[in-house]
Amino acid sequence: MWRNQLSEKHFDQEVQRYIAAQQNFSFVKLLGFGSYGRTYLIEEKSTKKLFVLKCLRLKHRRHQKTKSKFMQEIEILQRLSMPSIPSIQSTGTIQDIPFFIMDYINGQTFEQLIFDEGQTFTISQSLFITKQLLQQIVVLHENSIVHRDLRIPNILFANQQLHIIDFGLATFKKNVDFSLIDNPKQAENHISDLYFVGHFLLFLLYSSYKPSTSKEKPWQEELALPNDITNFLERLLWIQKPFNSSMEALQLLPIKK
Structure with a gap:
């Protein structure tokens, strides 16, 4: 368990480095995590608008079924266009871990x-x-x-x-x-x-x-x-x-x- 926790902390640092390398975003903080995903708060530099970066948890990176489920979440959110549901702004990978950036709802x-x-x-x-x-x-x-x-x-x-x-x-x-x-x-x-x-x-x-x-x-x-x-x-x-x-x-x- 200790090694898994250390690996996830290391991946948090990888996410921060990835965001730091982007011209338009800055890293704010880790928001939290669930069974399958990990979420981070990021800020658009020009507008100060907040977004959420959600990625698959590191421990699932070799679980194809869980990875497919995560990709299905992206597909579902991209299909929807509702003001009550976060919109996806972009998708990508960090060290082969899929992620997506979506609207942050402050409530x-x-x-x-x-x-x-x-x-x-x-x-x-x-x-x-x-x-x-x-x-x-x-x-x-x-x-x-x-x-x-x-x-x-x-x-x-x-x-x-x-x-x-x-x-x-x-x-x-x-x-x-x-x-x-x-x-x-x-x-x-x-x-x-x-x-x-x-x-x-x-x-x-x-x-x-x-x-x-x-x-x-x-x-x-x-x-x-x-x-x-x-x-x-x-x-x-x-x-x-x-x-x-x-x-x-x-x-x-x-x-x-």
Whole structure:
């Protein structure tokens, strides 16, 4: 493990050297890393505009399947043209490690808003935010793309707008028989994204929940939601018959004033 960590630190230095050799960019800092990718913040010298350089993690450089998945992420982002999703500016390699440079979105994730900032959302606000998210998901699905990782760390709020980030697990949508799906999170169709939307909505609703007892109960009992919202959530979460599409979910979303 120590040698792997050292290698990644060495690669961080390689990235800094690469950026330093570019006339139009300067290196700012390491942003973070996940299972497959590593991200860095860089700045365009002439405009002071910030961008993100994302590269495949060094430990995956000889894993062709993971490398292909990373290249698919690039292909997916290049296919999309949505203001709510980062645009790719350029691609390349650093010591045979593929990377791409994309727009930096300066906002806060819903994980930060809820758990760091302590922000709470009413039922009405939660449904309105979910509507915005579903509208974006409908566009993804119309482009035959499924995100498959719509967790609260991957949904940003910036300039009064929702943004979806991290397409590392995204795939091209397939026609999948519902009866053959074992894990809705990994489904290569709309089921996966709607399942994550269900959990996203639950996080929003729980943000204002104050337990009256230490005994944990099912969310249906703890939140005591109106029946139409409970039914909507249960369809998202595969407890009841799932929606046939993200558009159907959007059209049937209960709106509370």
